[in-house]
Each structure stands twice: as structure tokens, then as C-alpha cells.
Amino acid sequence: MIYTLYGFAIFFFIFWCAMWLLHIIAIFYGKYRLHRKVPSLPSDEPYPGVSILKPLMGVDPHLVSNLESLFTMTYPVFEILFCIEDEKDPAIDVVNALIEKYPKVHTNIFIGGSTVGVNPKINNMNKAYEATSYDLILISDSGIRMREDTLQDMVEHLTEKTGIVHQMPFTSDRNGFAATLEKVYFGTAQSRMYLAADCLRVNCHTGMSTLMRKAVLEEQGGLKTFGCYLAEDFFIAKSFIDRGWKTAISSQPALQNSGFCDVNSFQARLTRWAKLRVAMLPTVILFEPLSECMVIGGCAAWAASLLFHWEPLVFYLVHILAWFLCDWILLSTVQNGPLPFKRFDFIIGWLFRECSGPYLFLLAVVHPEIRWRNRIFRLTWGGIAQEVKPRIKC
Known part of the structure; x- marks a missing residue:
């Protein structure tokens, strides 16, 4: 029995050390990779054309500004293909108004989608993809806000070996506690x-x-090949990697700018992502909870007390303080400028996120079915999705 306890203690302490290594890698790699100007293409080499797929559903308060940021990009050659499933969707009027405002931008609207799998996003985009x-x-979600040089930055990171x-x-x-919570999560736990x-x-x-090579997708049958997955992004990248292509992040982070921002919907989103990770990588059930600050800190404090006879409470409190400071540094690196909230707001948002994270993961494991808008999906091991009570189209 004593050897078993020591075995667990050694495992927890090594895992704790590994998490600190990830902290260090994320901070230094973030400073090296993010917000860093890459060399432009040679003046005699034209920039390649880009087809932008923009799936839309409904209108939120920031939709106009988000879509307009596409029209005002300085990239020389691109087209915008709007994908709208419902012909009565009010997003159509928003798009038409922007097309009228920016007549020189090459655009098209595809209404109705096509059923090529269970993934609603793939179904919505497939017609437009086939017409690129x-x-x-470039697949760009409706809530993404682009800077003028974002597309140029992404293309300049696309080397010969990068797919x-x-x-x-x-x-x-954005303003409000929910916006603070989102920025804290994406700038700390997610970014790390x-x-x-x-x-x-x-x-x-x-x-x-995400920007990708169409030729590689076509080798696999096109975008519709991934319609059987809800996490199509993971499996698209996996298919590229399996064929010897590299993937890379650009220097500019994606600016999510949804007009609807509340704590409940954000936590539901995190829970849905956790369900997808569990289905795709079952080992996540063991390792993801241990990656949480409060959980691994408690395990490491017990391990340190058993292995080295250190005071567990002091160890735990120092661990939390050090984790907090590393997250502040990482968030500041990703933000690349002053944060839009006070330090006290960061403390509250950070504590709320760290304390609620393990609970949300447990919720994802106990209730594995995924609700996406007005649809419910069940995942099998390996990430393949099946819709529960599919909608019937007349």
C-alpha cells in the first residue's frame, strides 16, 4: 500500500513539474511568435488569391462591424462567399447592405446549404466551397473581427511545407464580467x-x-469529407498532418467579437468543447482535470508532503500565487497592450474560471450529448457524430 501511495505521489509531482514547463514554453513562445511582423513576399511575387467562407446564422449587435472588417482588408486579391442556411435569415439583409456599400469587393451569397453530413457548419459552407x-x-466564423492586415499576416506564414x-x-x-471571463480564459488556460x-x-x-490549401482538401474529397465530425477543424488538421503537411499559428490572435456575451452561454460553450475533446481523445478524461490549477495544486501539495515532508498548505498557496502571476504575464503577452479591465476584475475572473473549470469538465463527462443551437448530437469514440432526432425538412 505504501508503495502505491508513493507511486501516485511521484506521478502527481512529475505531472505538476510538466505543467510548469508548459507555462514557461507558452510565455516564451508567445513572446516570440505573437504580434511579430514576418517578412513580406518578394515584390515580384504576387500574393495568391483567397476565397473566404463566411458561415452566418442570425444577427447579433456586432455582426455589421465584424463583416465590414472583411470588406476593408488591404489584401490585394480575395473573394467573400457568405453561407446562409435559411432564406429568411435577417443576416441576408446585412450582407446585401455591405455589398452595396463596397461594390468593388468580389462577393457572393449562397443560401440553403447542402446536407453532406451531420455537421451544420459544413452543410452550410459546402455549396460555397465548391464554388470557390x-x-x-479561409474559413472565418461570423463572430470574428479582422484587422486590415490579418489576411496578409496569415498568408505570409504559409510556407511551402505549411498546409x-x-x-x-x-x-x-468588450465590457462586462462575461467579457472579462472570456478574455481571461482565452488569454490564460486556452493560450497556455x-x-x-x-x-x-x-x-x-x-x-x-483558418487558412488552408484547397488542393490538399480536394485530395481527400473536399470539405464534405469532414461532415461526419462536429470537431471538423481537428480532423481537417489531422488529415493534413498525416499527409506530411505542417500547421502553424499566425502572429495575430483571432478576435472573437460576438455581440451576445453572457456567463451561461460561455460556460455551455466550454462544456461542449470538453465533450468533443473527450470523444476525440479519451485520455483527456484523466489528464485534463489534472491540468487545472486547483486540482494539480492539491495533488502536488499532497505529493510534496509525502515525498519531501513540505507543509502542504503553504505549498498549495504558493502554487496558486505563482500560477496566477504566470497567467497574468501570459495574458498581457497575448493582449499586446493594456488590458481593458482592472487588476481586481482579473483576480475575480481568474478565480471564477479556475474554480469552475473542473466542475464544467465533470459536467461534460456525465452528460456527453452535445446541444448545438436547436440540435442535439451524440458522439462515438473517435469523434464521429450522430444527430439525435434529426430535423425533418419539408
Whole structure:
């Protein structure tokens, strides 16, 4: 029995050390990789054309400004293909108004989608994908706000051996506790794993803003091939990697700028992502809870008291303080400027996120079915999705 306890103690302490290594990698790699100007293409080499797929559903208070940021990009050659499933969707009027305002931008609207799998996003985009004109495809979610040079930054990271360039998820500056909570999560817990994974060449791809080579997709049957997955972004990246292509993050994080921002919907989003991770990588059930500050801190404090006879409470409090300071440094690195909230707001948001994280993961394991808008999906091991009570179209 005593050997078993010592075995667990050694495991927890080594895992704790590994987490601190990830902290260090994320901070230094973030300073090296993010907000760093890359060399432009030679003046005699034209920039390749890019087809932008923009799936839309409904209108939120920031939709107009988010979509307009696409029209005002300084990239020389691109087209915007809007994908709208419902012909009565009010987003159509928003798009038409912007097309009228910016007549020189090449745009098109695809209404109705096509059923090629269970993934609503793939179904919505497939018609537009098949009509794309250029060899590079950018998938950009409706809530993403682009800077004038974002697309240029992404293309300049696309080397001969790179098949996918994606933006690390982050958020725009917004007001309110929910916005603070989102920025804290994406600038700390999410960024830590994302940056460390990219540095170590581990698949961390998220599809909210991603540039990819169409020819590689076509080799696999096109976008519709991934319609059987809800986490299509992970499996698209995996298929590229399996074929010898590299993936990379661009220097600019993705600025999520949804007009609807509340704590409950954000936590539901985190829970849905956890369910996807569990289905795709079952080992997540063991290791993800241990990556949480409060959980691994408690385990490491017990391990240190058993192995080295250190005071566990002091160890635990120092651990939390050090983790907090590292997260502040990382968030400041990702933000690359003054934070839009006070330090006290950061403390409250950080504590709320760290304390609620293990509970949300447990909730994801206990209730594995995924609710996406008005649909419910069940995942099998390996990430393949099945819709529960599919909608019937007349």
C-alpha cells in the first residue's frame, strides 16, 4: 500500500513539474511568435488569391462591424462567399447592405446549404466551397473581427511545407464580467495549451479562423469529407498532418467579437468543447482535470508532503500565487497592450474560471450529448457524430 501511495505521489509531482514547463514554453513562445511582423513576399511575387467562407446564422449587435472588417482588408486579391442556411435569415439583409456599400469587393451569397453530413457548419459552407475561385480557403466564423492586415499576416506564414495557418483564439475588448471571463480564459488556460502545443508540433487547430490549401482538401474529397465530425477543424488538421503537411499559428490572435456575451452561454460553450475533446481523445478524461490549477495544486501539495515532508498548505498557496502571476504575464503577452479591465476584475475572473473549470469538465463527462443551437448530437469514440432526432425538412 505504501508503495502505491508513493507511486501516485511521484506521478502527481512529475505531472505538476510538466505543467510548469508548459507555462514557461507558452510565455516564451508567445513572446516570440505573437504580434511579430514576418517578412513580406518578394515584390515580384504576387500574393495568391483567397476565397473566404463566411458561415452566418442570425444577427447579433456586432455582426455589421465584424463583416465590414472583411470588406476593408488591404489584401490585394480575395473573394467573400457568405453561407446562409435559411432564406429568411435577417443576416441576408446585412450582407446585401455591405455589398452595396463596397461594390468593388468580389462577393457572393449562397443560401440553403447542402446536407453532406451531420455537421451544420459544413452543410452550410459546402455549396460555397465548391464554388470557390482560388487555391487558398479561409474559413472565418461570423463572430470574428479582422484587422486590415490579418489576411496578409496569415498568408505570409504559409510556407511551402505549411498546409494550414490558423489564428489562436482570443477576444476583442468588450465590457462586462462575461467579457472579462472570456478574455481571461482565452488569454490564460486556452493560450497556455495552444501555444505550447504549437511549439511542440501537437495538433491544436481550431477552425474559427483558418487558412488552408484547397488542393490538399480536394485530395481527400473536399470539405464534405469532414461532415461526419462536429470537431471538423481537428480532423481537417489531422488529415493534413498525416499527409506530411505542417500547421502553424499566425502572429495575430483571432478576435472573437460576438455581440451576445453572457456567463451561461460561455460556460455551455466550454462544456461542449470538453465533450468533443473527450470523444476525440479519451485520455483527456484523466489528464485534463489534472491540468487545472486547483486540482494539480492539491495533488502536488499532497505529493510534496509525502515525498519531501513540505507543509502542504503553504505549498498549495504558493502554487496558486505563482500560477496566477504566470497567467497574468501570459495574458498581457497575448493582449499586446493594456488590458481593458482592472487588476481586481482579473483576480475575480481568474478565480471564477479556475474554480469552475473542473466542475464544467465533470459536467461534460456525465452528460456527453452535445446541444448545438436547436440540435442535439451524440458522439462515438473517435469523434464521429450522430444527430439525435434529426430535423425533418419539408
